[in-house]
Amino acid sequence: MSIAKIKNLTKEYPGFRLDDVSFPIEQGKITGFIGRNGAGKTTTIKSILNLVHPDGGEISYFGLPLAGNESEIKKRIGYSTGTVSWYPRKKIRDIVAVVKKFYETWDEAAYRRYLALFELDENKTPKELSEGMKVKFNLLIALSHGAEILILDEPTSGLDPFSRDELLGIFTQLKEQGVAVFFSTHITSDLEKCADNIIYISHGRIVSSMPKDEFVRAYSQKGENLEDTILRMERSAKNA
Amino acid sequence: MRNIMLKEMKLSASPISYLFILAGFTFFLPGYPVLCGAFFTTLGIFQGFQYAREANDIEFSVLLPVSKKDTVKGKYIFVCFVELCSFAVMAICTLVRMTALSGAAAYTSNALMNANLFALGTALVVFGLFNTIFLNGFFKTAYKQGKPFVIYIIAVFLAIALFEALHHIPGLEAVNAFGFEHAGLQLALLFAGAAVFLIMTLLSYKSSCRRFELIDL
Numbered sequence: 001m002s003i004a005k006i007k008n009l010t011k012e013y014p015g016f017r018l019d020d021v022s023f024p025i026e027q028g029k030i031t032g033f034i035g036r037n038g039a040g041k042t043t044t045i046k047s048i049l050n051l052v053h054p055d056g057g058e059i060s061y062f063g064l065p066l067a068g069n070e071s072e073i074k075k076r077i078g079y080s081t082g083t084v085s086w087y088p089r090k091k092i093r094d095i096v097a098v099v100k101k102f103y104e105t106w107d108e109a110a111y112r113r114y115l116a117l118f119e120l121d122e123n124k125t126p127k128e129l130s131e132g133m134k135v136k137f138n139l140l141i142a143l144s145h146g147a148e149i150l151i152l153d154e155p156t157s158g159l160d161p162f163s164r165d166e167l168l169g170i171f172t173q174l175k176e177q178g179v180a181v182f183f184s185t186h187i188t189s190d191l192e193k194c195a196d197n198i199i200y201i202s203h204g205r206i207v208s209s210m211p212k213d214e215f216v217r218a219y220s221q222k223g224e225n226l227e228d229t230i231l232r233m234e235r236s237a238k239n240a
Numbered sequence: 241m242r243n244i245m246l247k248e249m250k251l252s253a254s255p256i257s258y259l260f261i262l263a264g265f266t267f268f269l270p271g272y273p274v275l276c277g278a279f280f281t282t283l284g285i286f287q288g289f290q291y292a293r294e295a296n297d298i299e300f301s302v303l304l305p306v307s308k309k310d311t312v313k314g315k316y317i318f319v320c321f322v323e324l325c326s327f328a329v330m331a332i333c334t335l336v337r338m339t340a341l342s343g344a345a346a347y348t349s350n351a352l353m354n355a356n357l358f359a360l361g362t363a364l365v366v367f368g369l370f371n372t373i374f375l376n377g378f379f380k381t382a383y384k385q386g387k388p389f390v391i392y393i394i395a396v397f398l399a400i401a402l403f404e405a406l407h408h409i410p411g412l413e414a415v416n417a418f419g420f421e422h423a424g425l426q427l428a429l430l431f432a433g434a435a436v437f438l439i440m441t442l443l444s445y446k447s448s449c450r451r452f453e454l455i456d457l
Binding site (some may be wrong): 004046049050051052053070071072073074075077079085086087088089090094097098099101102103127 | 294
């Protein structure tokens with residue numbers, strides 16, 4: 001069941017166009033959003049979070065249009081924007097103390113659990129964190145308020161292989177609880193490990209949006225893994 | 241709105257923004273252009289905006305479960321809060337000057353604009369200019385701060401020069417009267433200053449909401 005729908009999203013920049021992007025985000029599924037650097041992943045994610053003002057298209061969550069229902073919808077969404085550092089000189093404890101007041105659904109037990117799992121020290125400031133730990137801090141907030149959809153921009157980049165594996169395990173657990181996980185990545189092995197659906201974007205256009213198994217059947221040639229398939233597709237798009 | 245204000249105060253604000261509230265004490269200084277105190281308060285707010293930009297505050301605010309309009313509202317409420325705290329300091333200084341210190345030679349022979357009810361009204365106009373020019377200019381991009389602040393500096397110093405010069409114009413001496421002489425006129429001018437502040441801030445806020453809704457972060 002679609003919990004969010006993106007229809008005909010367009011955004012034009014000088015030298016780049018996000019062109020007629022449409023896809024659903026399904027409840028209880030992990031959707032991997034893949035594409036090379038500059039393909040339009042971050043623009044798409046920023047658009048569906050209202051950080052970027054799209055030129056056209058419709059974005060709805062839980063059957064409600066984002067426009068006019070932004071604050072209600074955002075309470076039910078968790079998001080993480082990779083290694084961006086918020087308030088680099090404030091203690092994590094102080095940032096969280098403010099953030100949690102925005103969410104009636106803040107789950108202190110989950111917060112403590114993920115804090116311990118990610119081995120984050122509340123007395124540190126984001127400035128003192130490595131790139132990977134910054135990702136974990138952003139994820140910590142996203143995971144601690146009972147979000148029904150997680151929208152994560154390259155959550156695995158900068159993480160060591162153990163942390164990446166742990167995180168993909170958390171995605172699977174959340175999926176089993178009915179949470180929709182939507183994450184962008186350019187690491188195909190992340191998709192192979194946990195994604196149910198794959199959305200592949202290239203040069204601002206959605207090339208494919210379908211379940212992973214179907215994707216493999218439709219595009220992979222004999223003996224190819226997902227990375228080989230996507231590399232081949234990307235090369236033929238470049239040569240076309 | 242309480243939460244967004246808490247965020248502004250605890251995360252976004254720089255200690256300098258609070259410290260420069262004390263610039264309101266310039267209303268105690270004899271022989272000093274007292275309206276510079278209002279400017280210094282806005283300078284502290286400007287420093288706070290720079291600090292917030294380094295902390296990616298706007299992007300963080302927009303990702304919180306609030307509308308973009310509420311993000312703008314939070315900034316305006318915080319700025320008005322700082323301005324009104326500074327105004328309260330100025331008002332206390334002015335009342336002390338007008339009452340307990342009304343006989344002090346340093347104040348009675350003040351060469352520049354007196355700290356009186358009219359001066360308080362003009363301080364509100366200075367704050368109104370900041371809200372109109374800087375805040376509204378900032379929300380055009382939610383990033384660029386230099387240009388709107390330079391335009392504000394030019395406007396505010398022209399305004400300060402005008403207010404300082406006003407009582408030298410024949411017939412307008414009453415605006416600079418010290419103590420409670422011409423208190424009625426000055427009180428009316430104070431209310432006029434408050435109305436200008438309110439109108440400028442509201443119009444600026446509405447324009448900023450429109451601008452902020454359309455920009456890309």
